[in-house]
Amino acid sequence: MTKALVVDDSKVMRDMIIACLRGRPGLAFTHASSGLEAIERLSLAAFDLVVLDLNMPDIGGIEVLEFVRGQDRLRTLPILVVTTRGDEGSRTRAIEAGASRFLTKPFTPDLILSEVGALLDRPAST
Amino acid sequence: MSTPVDLSEFLTAYLAEVDELLGTTSTMLLAIESASRRAEPAPMQVRELFRAVHTIKGLSGMVGVDAIVAITHRMETLLRGAERRGGKLPRGAVDVLLEATRCIEDRVRALHAGVSVEEAPATLLGALDALELDVAQLNEPASFTLSLEPTIRSRLTALEHETLIGAAKAGRRVVTLRFVPSPTHAEAGVTINTVRERLAAVAEIVKVVPLAMPRSESAPGGLVFVLLASSVSSESELATAVGLELGAITTVAEPATAVMPAVPEDATRVEVDDATGVRRAGAVRVDVSRLDETLERLSSLIVARARLAREIARLHEAGVEVRELRLIEREQARQLRDLRASILALRMVPVAELLDRVPLVVRGLRRTTGKSVQLEIDVGRDELDKGVAERIFPAIVHLVRNAVDHGIEDRAGRLRAGKDEEGQLRIESSAVGSGQLEIRVIDDGRGIDREELARRAGAPVPETESEVLALLCRAGLSTRDEVSDTSGRGMGMDIVRRIVVEQLGGQLAVRSERGVGSTFVLCVPLTISIIDAFTFECAGQRFAVPLASVDEILEVDPASVRQGPSSAGLDGAGLLERRGVAVSVVHLDAVLGLARGRERVTAKKGLVLRGELPVAFLVDRMLGQQEIVVRPLLDPLVAVAGITGATDLGDGKPTLILDLVALAGGLVTSRRASARARRVELRS
Known part of the structure; x- marks a missing residue:
């Protein structure tokens, strides 16, 4: 089972993301409703994929990225940032902070599935 | 691999979440406005507002409501600018933001109703754009320092500094709380979420900083959270409230002594906190x-x-x-x-949540009438059934409008009467007896002038309060000469009475004293059940049946009904062919034992029952389809199988609600019983 952590403060958004990703077999989902909860879960258990929102009540996705990438154990964890902030500045900031890929809301099920596919199906060597 | 996921399935959930976010938006805007009246910024509220708007935008984009995306996008830009400037908003911004909120609400209502959503008004979008330019003109806040470890200090924004310093100046203690997550904690349910919730109950959290630390036995996750907060409680009180040892808490700034709290917490603010406190704790959202x-x-x-x-x-x-x-x-x-x-x-919802929007209504009334009104809402933790709440709300809004518009005097009038310049409007509630809630709308205005009321109604001067109420509720009566913008003519007391008494089966009362004020008392049942129903006529009587129990309504020519073998023992029962399947047909009047005049109606409607039993009930005439409020028949003497209750279709007369499933079930057994009786005793 590939363990995915879906981080978004909106329950509806989390449900939508998970509904979209169910199209890919072999994924098991855990979710976090805040950036802090995400960091806590990531530090206590191992995950294979993170889907991360940028705007959240306590600490935002950029801070989560900065924290995660500062940890040796989590440096190569695939993280897909999914956000409403579609501007180039946000994308650059997210990528600089360590996002593996970047997807703008609204997205279609196919789009997020192909993003996740690109993250999980790459050869193990890279 | 592509998956057919239709995100429009999330529309209901989307609407519910947006409704909730709009509630936050309104309360935050009102809090920001009341802060700006004292010429203060409201950084935390602006940030909260920003977040709510941002989430609405994101969700609306996913379900494809472009008009709302257009509005929220501009609100968001404006608010982000304000947040960067310490929560300062340009003059007039709150009005435009409220207007924007209303526009979103209109569109949400349209989605609820399933009608097409109008585009965002260009004037509103223009106004929001203009404000954004104004924000850029505002000055950045001055910077200052706070004594903290450098690792943490470097993570604070200027706004967060300002908030913490401001709290210390206002006599609050500023603390850091260190929480080290571990599997042991997590198993015991102690996570950053619970720690934060518990701390938030006794302190205002300004920031949470995650810090990496070497992995060790005491820090298995290699992580520590540092929570920065201000509170009026002591270190040990805070430790107890959060459930961590005292060592976890460090005071960063002692409360400034001999400093009066800068501003007494204003009423609106307190309401906001109470209301959100009541409703957020561990709630689940479910489609009704x-x-x-x-x-x-x-x-x-x-x-x-x-x-x-x-x-x-x-x-x-x-x-x-x-x-x-x-x-x-x-x-x-x-x-x-x-x-x-x-x-x-x-199905119960907090009354406090129901009254969320009332401050907004009163605010609007303050502007249109120019009157000064203080609103107080004291409903504690009372709850009402969702259905009751939805119905009672317009009645409360009517009473609030009336109170401000007709009850409370203008400033000059109040001063002449020797009253406080500011009118008082109060909404309170209390449980009465079992299963009833009393809601009181109280104003300290001019009270009802009985002579004037009598003159307008062309009736004798009422002597008792119930006579006053009866006159007030006469359709089309207005106690004022001019038609006012807010209440219009007719005042809607008639509607209030209809909602409370006829729809909900409650009671309405008024207590009013000339020159002192009026109190309207609404006493309603805590729960009602509401169903979609077909209404029809049979043998001159009206009945209702739940929509859900009917599969189809057929045109039935009684001549095409054949007498079948299963009809034995039942008056008028027969068989009908429906799409190749035989359906038992029974005359409802016969089943209910209704007396019918000489003439038999020839053309009939057949209500085909949903479920395993293919039974059609013949009735005379369909009247329509509507939502009805079910009032259970409580008298055991009238507890009849097949009759679930009564309802009022608006004519003031009780209409019986039939349970066709039970009626059909009864027929089957009585049919079997009679068949058996025939077999065994050779009777019938």
């Missing part, structure tokens, strides 16, 4: 239709139990020992009743 579905499933279970009881009675008649069966059956009946009560309890 799902609860109704659950209740419906339960109803069929209750019908099944009734059949079970009949079968037990049959066994008993046949001389079988049924004592144990009876005990089980009774136990089951009790469990079903409890289950029903539990499901009904799920």
Whole structure:
């Protein structure tokens, strides 16, 4: 089972993301409703994929990225940032902070599935 | 691999979440406005507002509501600018933001109603754009320092600094709390979420900083959270509240002594905190239709139990020992009743949440009438059924409008009367007896002038309060000469009475003293059940049946009904062919034993029952389809199988609600019973 952590403060958004990703077999989902909860879960258990929102009540996705990438154990964890902030500045900031890929809301099920596919199906060597 | 996921399935959930976010938006805007009246910024509220708007935008984009995306995008840009400037908003911004909120609400209502959503008004978008330019003109806040470890200090924004310093100046203690997550903590349910919730109950959290630390036995996750907060509690009180040892808490700034709290917490603010406190704790959001579905499933279970009881009675008649069966059956009946009560309890919503929008209504009235009004809402933790809440809300809004518009005097009038310049409007509630809630709308205005009321109504001067109420509720009566913008003519008291008394089966009362004020008392049941129903006529009487129990309505020519073998023992029963399947046909008037005049109606409608039993009930005329409020028949003398309750279709006369499933069930057993009787005793 590939363990995915879906981080978004909106329950509806989390449900939508998970509904979209169910199209890919072999994924098991855990979710976090805040950036802090995400960091806590990531530090206590191992995950294979993170889907991360940028705007959240306590600490935002950029801070989560900065924290995660500062940890040796989590440096190569695939993280897909999914956000409403579609501007180039946000994308650059997210990528600089360590996002593996970047997807703008609204997205279609196919789009997020192909993003996740690109993250999980790459050869193990890279 | 592509998956057909239709995100429009999330529309209901989307609407519910947006409704909630709009509630936050309104309360935050009002809090920001009341802060700006004191010439203060409201950084935390602006940030909260920004977040709510941002989330609405994101969700609206996903479900494709472009008009709302357009509005929220501009609100968001404006608010982000304000947040960067310490929560300062340009003059007039709150008005435009409120207007924007209203526009979003209109569109949400349209989505609810399933009608097409209008585009965002260009004037509003223009106004928001203009404000954004104004924000850029505002000055950045001055910077200052706070004594903290450098690792943490470097993570604070200027706004967060300012908030913490401001708290210390206002006499609050500023603390850091260190929380090290671990599997042991997590198993005990102690996570960053619970720690934060518990701390938030006794302190205002400004920031949470995650810090990496070497992994060790005491820090298995290699992580520590540092929470920065201000509070009026002591270190040990905070430690106890959060459930961590005292060492976890460090005071960063002692409360500034001899400093009066800068501003007394204003009423609006307190309301906001209370209301959100009541509703957020561990809540689950459920579509009401799902609860109704659950209740419906339960109803069929209750019908099944009734059949079970009949079968037990049959066994008993046949001389079988049924004592144990009876005990089980009774136990089951009790469990079903409890289950029903539990499901009904799920439909309860806090009255505080219901009244969320009233401050906004009063604010609008303050502007249009130019009157000064203080609103106080004291409803504690009272709850009402969602259906009751939805119906009662317009009545409360009517009473609030009336109170401000007609009850409370203008400034000059109040000063002449020797009253405080600011009018007082109060909404309070309390539970009365079992299953009833009393809501009181109280103003300290001019009270009702009975002579004037009598003159306008062209009736004798009322002597008692109930006579006053009766006159007030006459349709089309207005106690003022001019038609006012806010209340219009007719005042809607008639509508208030109709909602409270006719729809909800409650009581309405008024207490009013000339020159002192008026109190309207609404006493309503805590729960009602509302169903979609077909209404029809049979043998000159009106009836209602739940929509859900009817599969189809057929045109039936009585001549095409054939007498079938299964009809024996039933007056007028027969068979009808529907799409190649035989359907039993029964005349409802015969089943109910209704007397009918000489003439027989020839053309009939047949209501085909949903479910395993293909039965069509013949009635005379369909009247329509509507939502009805079910009032259970409580008198055991009228507890008749097949009749679930009564309703008021708006004519003031009770209309019986039929349970066709039970009626059909009864027919089957009585048919079997009569067949058996025929076999055994060669009777009939």
